[in-house]
Amino acid sequence: MASKNDRKFVSWRRLLKSFKYASIGIGHTWRNEQNFRVHLIVAFLVLILSQILRVPLLEQAVLAIVIGGVLALELINTALEHTVDLIIETYDERAKIIKDAAAGAVFIFSLTAVIVGIVILVPKMIAFF
Numbered sequence: 001m002a003s004k005n006d007r008k009f010v011s012w013r014r015l016l017k018s019f020k021y022a023s024i025g026i027g028h029t030w031r032n033e034q035n036f037r038v039h040l041i042v043a044f045l046v047l048i049l050s051q052i053l054r055v056p057l058l059e060q061a062v063l064a065i066v067i068g069g070v071l072a073l074e075l076i077n078t079a080l081e082h083t084v085d086l087i088i089e090t091y092d093e094r095a096k097i098i099k100d101a102a103a104g105a106v107f108i109f110s111l112t113a114v115i116v117g118i119v120i121l122v123p124k125m126i127a128f129f
């Protein structure tokens, strides 16, 4: 097997493989994590609403950043949950702290995303109706 140093600087095959594995991870999380499904559906609706309300591009970019942040954090949270479950199957206070802290990170960023969404969308919804 070639060492990492012998590898090509950019390999399209490796790049495609990494996209494939990332999409498998996203698909697994979609099938198994209800919160991820809820976040993704809400994100989709927010992006449609921002088109209907003709939200300026820069504000759409801000929405996209917070939405992407929530989804990425949800994936990291899932990875951490599985890592903990792989290491320990019994009840452990440290496992609880790790899982609860990771869930807390998702919660804080989700709350931030909701506030950003309200600040950007609500005035435009009021003006629209």
Ligand SMILES: Nc1ncnc2c1ncn2[C@@H]1O[C@H](COP(=O)(O)OP(=O)(O)OP(=O)(O)O)[C@@H](O)[C@H]1O
Residues within 6 Å of the ligand: 033, 034, 081, 088, 089, 090, 091, 092, 093, 095, 096, 099, 100, 103
């Ligand atoms: N091994 C453990 N030891 C101690 N507490 C745990 C352990 N596993 C889970 N917990 C507690 O249970 C909570 C839920 O953990 P779980 O792994 O079921 O994650 P979840 O995402 O909230 O649930 P789900 O996977 O059903 O969506 C954790 O936040 C933690 O407080």
